[in-house]
Amino acid sequence: MTTPVMSAARAGLVRGRIELRHTFTNGQDLWAYLFPAVVLTVVMYFMRDATVPGMNFQLSSMTLPSVLGMNIAFGSLINLAQTLTTEREDGTLLRAKATPNGMVGYLIGKITQVSGMVLVSCVIVLVPGLFVTDSLRLSASSVPMLLWVLVLGLIATMPIGAVIGSLISSPRSMGLVMLPMMGLIAVSGIFYPITSLPSWLQGVGQVFPIYWVGLGMRSALLPDEMAAAELTQSWRHLETAGVLGVWAVLGLVLAPIVLRRMARRESGSSVAARREKALQRMPR
Amino acid sequence: MTVLGRARAAVHPVRATPGDAVIDVRDLRMRYGSYDVLTGVNFTARRGEVVALLGPNGAGKTTTIEILEGFRMRSAGEVQVLDTDPAHGTEAWRARLGVVLQSWRDHAKWRVRELLAHLGSYYTEYSTELVSRPWDTDELIETVGLTPHAHKRVGGLSGGQRRRLDVAIGIVGRPELLFLDEPTAGFDPAARREFHDLVHRLSDDDETTVLLTTHDLDEAEKLSDRILILAGGSIIADGSPDELSRQMSTEAEVKWTRGGQRYVHTTTAATEFVHKLFLQYGEEIADLEVRRASLEDTYMTLVREYEDHTVSPRRRSGREEDRPGAGVPQVTEDRGAAR
Numbered sequence: 072m073t074t075p076v077m078s079a080a081r082a083g084l085v086r087g088r089i090e091l092r093h094t095f096t097n098g099q100d101l102w103a104y105l106f107p108a109v110v111l112t113v114v115m116y117f118m119r120d121a122t123v124p125g126m127n128f129q130l131s132s133m134t135l136p137s138v139l140g141m142n143i144a145f146g147s148l149i150n151l152a153q154t155l156t157t158e159r160e161d162g163t164l165l166r167a168k169a170t171p172n173g174m175v176g177y178l179i180g181k182i183t184q185v186s187g188m189v190l191v192s193c194v195i196v197l198v199p200g201l202f203v204t205d206s207l208r209l210s211a212s213s214v215p216m217l218l219w220v221l222v223l224g225l226i227a228t229m230p231i232g233a234v235i236g237s238l239i240s241s242p243r244s245m246g247l248v249m250l251p252m253m254g255l256i257a258v259s260g261i262f263y264p265i266t267s268l269p270s271w272l273q274g275v276g277q278v279f280p281i282y283w284v285g286l287g288m289r290s291a292l293l294p295d296e297m298a299a300a301e302l303t304q305s306w307r308h309l310e311t312a313g314v315l316g317v318w319a320v321l322g323l324v325l326a327p328i329v330l331r332r333m334a335r336r337e338s339g340s341s342v343a344a345r346r347e348k349a350l351q352r353m354p355r
Numbered sequence: 356m357t358v359l360g361r362a363r364a365a366v367h368p369v370r371a372t373p374g375d376a377v378i379d380v381r382d383l384r385m386r387y388g389s390y391d392v393l394t395g396v397n398f399t400a401r402r403g404e405v406v407a408l409l410g411p412n413g414a415g416k417t418t419t420i421e422i423l424e425g426f427r428m429r430s431a432g433e434v435q436v437l438d439t440d441p442a443h444g445t446e447a448w449r450a451r452l453g454v455v456l457q458s459w460r461d462h463a464k465w466r467v468r469e470l471l472a473h474l475g476s477y478y479t480e481y482s483t484e485l486v487s488r489p490w491d492t493d494e495l496i497e498t499v500g501l502t503p504h505a506h507k508r509v510g511g512l513s514g515g516q517r518r519r520l521d522v523a524i525g526i527v528g529r530p531e532l533l534f535l536d537e538p539t540a541g542f543d544p545a546a547r548r549e550f551h552d553l554v555h556r557l558s559d560d561d562e563t564t565v566l567l568t569t570h571d572l573d574e575a576e577k578l579s580d581r582i583l584i585l586a587g588g589s590i591i592a593d594g595s596p597d598e599l600s601r602q603m604s605t606e607a608e609v610k611w612t613r614g615g616q617r618y619v620h621t622t623t624a625a626t627e628f629v630h631k632l633f634l635q636y637g638e639e640i641a642d643l644e645v646r647r648a649s650l651e652d653t654y655m656t657l658v659r660e661y662e663d664h665t666v667s668p669r670r671r672s673g674r675e676e677d678r679p680g681a682g683v684p685q686v687t688e689d690r691g692a693a694r
Contacts (some may be wrong), residue, residue, distance in 0.1 A: 075446060075480035082476045087475065093464040163461035168426070168522070170477045171450035338426035339456035339536060340417050347459070 078079040081173030087183020095190060104188075108195050111138050114202060114262060123300050124267060132206035133300070136292040137194050139283030143224040145252060146189045148232035151181060155236025159333070160349065163216065167336060178330075185232075186225055191222075194267055206294070213291040220287030222254065227280045227315040230322025237333040241345065261285055266302060278303045280318050283311045316346050365684035372376075374437070375401045377564040383432035385418055392418050396432070396586035403532075403562040405554060407575035410585035411658055416568045417457075419585065420432075420534055423566070424454055437679060450481035450488070453530030455521050457537055463510030467501055467520060468492060470509060471527055475679050489527050499523040500549055514541035522550065527555065533557065535567035538573060547574070554578055576650045584654065586661045592653075600653045607663060610644040617642075 094100035112215055115131035123130050158164050167173035188207060235248055258272045259265065259281040276282045289304035290295065298306050379399040385393040392415045399408045410416050421427040422434060425448075427443035434441055439448045462470050468543075474488030482488040496505050499519045504512060512520060518541050525533060534552075539547050552575070559565040569575050575582055576596045584592040584599075592599055607625035611618055613636055622628045625645050632640060648656075 075477075075479060078480050079477055082473065085476070086473060089465070097464070118589065161460040161463070162456075165426075165456070166459065166461050166474075169424070169449070169452075169454040169456075169530070170474060171481060172477055173445040176477060287660075336423045339420065342459075343457055350421060 072256060075172055076129065079176040080101045083173065083176035084181025084183055086176055086180030087187065090172055090180060090184040091187040091191075092140070092193075094184075096118075099306035107138060107142055107192060108199065108258055109240055111135065111200070112203075115200075116226070118151050121299075123264060126297075126300055128300070129204065129206055130295060132204040133209065133261060133264070133289065133293065133297070135196070135200040135204060136288035137285040139292075140220075140224070140283075140288040141256055141259070141261045141281060142192050143189055143221055143288075144195060144228045144281040144284040145199055145256065146186050146192055147225050148228040148235070149245075149252065150188055151229050151232030152236035152239065152248060153242065154181060154185070155193060156235060156239050156242045156245065159337065160234075160241060160342070160345050165337045165339065168337055179279075182229060189225065190221075203347050206291050208294050216287070220284060220291065220315075223312065223315045224280065224284035224287070224317065227284075227318035227322065230326035231318065233326045234322065234329045237329045241349065255279055255281055258282075259285060264300060266300065277302075280315055283314050287311050375439060377402050377404075378566065379433070379435040380404075380419075380423070381433040382420065383419070383434055384430045385415065385422065385427075385428045391588055393429075393432075396585070396589055398583055400564055400566060400589055402564055403558050405558050405565040405567070405579045406581045406583060407579035407586055408566060408583050408653060409572070409575055410567045410568075414585045416585055417536065417587055420568065421553050422564065424452065424534055424624060425449070431559050438502075441595060447481060450478055451531045452526055453525040453528060453533040455525035455533070455538055457536045457540070459517075459521050463508070466506050467509060467510050467512070468496060468505040470520075471495060471523055474524055475527045481528070486529050486531070488529050490529055495523050495527060498553065500546070515543060518542060519546070519550075522553070526563075529561065530563060532564045532566070535565060537569055538567060539569070539571065551577055558681050572649075572651045573655055582650070584657055586658050596650050596653075599657075600648045600650065607649060608644075608646045610642070610646070611640050612642045614640045663669060 114134060118131045118134065121130040122128055123133055155164075164177065167177035170176070183333075185245065201209065239245065239248065240243075255276075256262075258268060258274060258276040259279065261281065265276055265282065268276070286301065286307065289301070290308065290311075298304060301307070315349075374622065374684045375615075376399045380396055380398050383393055383396040384391070396415075396419060408416050408419065423436050423441055425436075428442055435443070437448060437451055437687050439445075450518070453603070461680045465473075472492045475492060475495075478488040483508075493505075494504075496590065500521055501519055501523065504516055509517070509520065519540070522538060525535070539550055542550060553574040554565060554567075555578075558565055565578075567575075567578065579597060582592070582594065582596055582599055583590050594602060606623050607630055609620045609622060609625055609632075611632070620628065625647070629643065629645065
């Protein structure tokens with residue numbers, strides 16, 4: 072016996088799959104997939120001779136797992152926020168609202184799509200990276216570690232992305248989110264070890280999920296002795312789970328409230344008004 | 356146009372069973388801050404009826420429709436849509452509605468068929484013995500005339516094709532009640548004709564109730580069983596296109612030729628006037644033409660009257676003066692006399 076909500080959830084999975092497929096069919100999305108890989112290649116090329124401070128270990132090998140972490144945390148948050156603002160403006164959300172259980176399908180679709188996008192972008196970075204550097208350790212034990220950090224990282228960041236996407240008035244305001252995000256990446260030990268930062272910046276970095284997902288990825292992909300290069304000389308699995316867990320709970324409590332409030336306000340005239348505003352701002 | 360309207364009215368005698376109301380609106384009020392948009396809207400729509408909501412920009416048409424669709428909370432008043440208060444509509448209730456709004460730009464990356472099949476799948480569980488939901492995807496695409504574009508990306512459709520898709524999405528769940536907000540904006544005349552046929556089919560074969568807004572009065576006249584005119588926050592006229600112009604008793608234009616001269620006369624009592632015309636001139640009269648006020652004339656008169664705050668809805672006295680003397684018709688040679 073299927074209920075309408077279950078069938079909408081199934082429709083949501085189908086929806087996510089279809090929209091994920093759509094991201095492979097246009098230049099803009101394909102570039103978004105390739106961009107981190109290109110940046111990483113360039114960074115690794117210039118850092119090829121640098122070593123982790125105080126250790127005889129290639130710095131670029133440490134950057135690769137860190138960038139994977141950034142892809143997961145930053146990618147899921149930004150992608151969700153971005154699609155929410157865009158699709159609120161173009162009427163997709165209102166369409167979901169006009170469909171029975173459409174919001175359930177829409178949200179499940181978005182979660183599926185964004186998870187898929189993050190996974191694809193990770194593979195695009197990871198696979199060539201494994202050929203470039205030989206210091207990575209991909210063993211049977213690293214796979215479960217990769218998986219739990221990936222899943223928890225997604226759960227910790229996607230609801231926050233949904234909250235941000237609901238609060239931002241238009242896709243053109245995404246720049247307001249991008250700037251602090253870039254700053255956050257800089258203090259999260261992605262491209263340069265967090266240990267080299269002043270301690271107050273270390274503190275800031277450790278509040279947010281990006282650092283912890285990066286740390287989790289490093290612990291999964293780097294040899295165990297590299298833990299010595301981290302803060303407190305340990306992989307801090309418990310703390311990783313703890314901080315990501317707190318963000319996940321926070322997001323999962325906040326997101327439904329904010330999403331519901333935003334969805335309630337959606338109507339034909341609000342979509343039309345936003346469209347009008349967007350047109351006015353277009354250069355003539 | 357009037358002929359078409361009348362023919363429809365004849366095929367569809369108005370059914371006045373009280374329990375039949377699909378939409379029942381009583382004293383609906385809407386206030387934004389200190390500004391009253393709706394100040395007491397009253398109307399009903401019966402099953403299978405096509406109702407057109409007309410009115411100047413900013414009269415509150417969209418607000419009214421959005422309240423009925425459950426997308427906007429009203430300030431006061433009683434509203435029943437399919438026996439449910441839209442403010443507390445469930446998903447099962449929503450499954451019985453179809454909504455076509457203005458300005459959709461969504462799902463640009465999807466293919467037409469893909470999107471209709473997907474959106475249709477939400478309705479499967481709401482199928483009943485009477486109504487099988489959703490509409491078969493290919494049949495629906497055929498119905499709205501998008502078969503050649505079924506595998507095109509939605510973003511690549513022309514304005515008119517996009518609008519057809521919007522209509523298709525609105526009816527994919529075989530709604531009992533369909534809201535159409537300016538449905539034919541951007542349609543060419545052929546597409547418009549096809550769309551009108553579709554609306555007639557929906558209301559005749561499936562007994563779908565349709566509430567539409569439009570600025571095209573010709574369209575309102577062709578499509579609707581009943582017309583509501585919303586101005587200044589309330590319904591100022593409610594009736595079939597025919598009834599409206601009769602109720603307004605607006606002038607008819609009588610044209611004829613006599614001795615090679617062309618004459619035009621405007622009167623509120625066309626029958627009487629023509630009768631007298633023949634009594635006076637008999638066979639000299641040729642090319643007789645009597646044109647009653649169009650819906651557009653009626654609409655303009657009503658709205659202007661409202662805006663001028665000359666409130667009384669039936670003003671006869673004002674027009675009486677236009678009429679020629681009570682006895683023999685005086686042939687005025689105003690407009691068109693020299694043609």
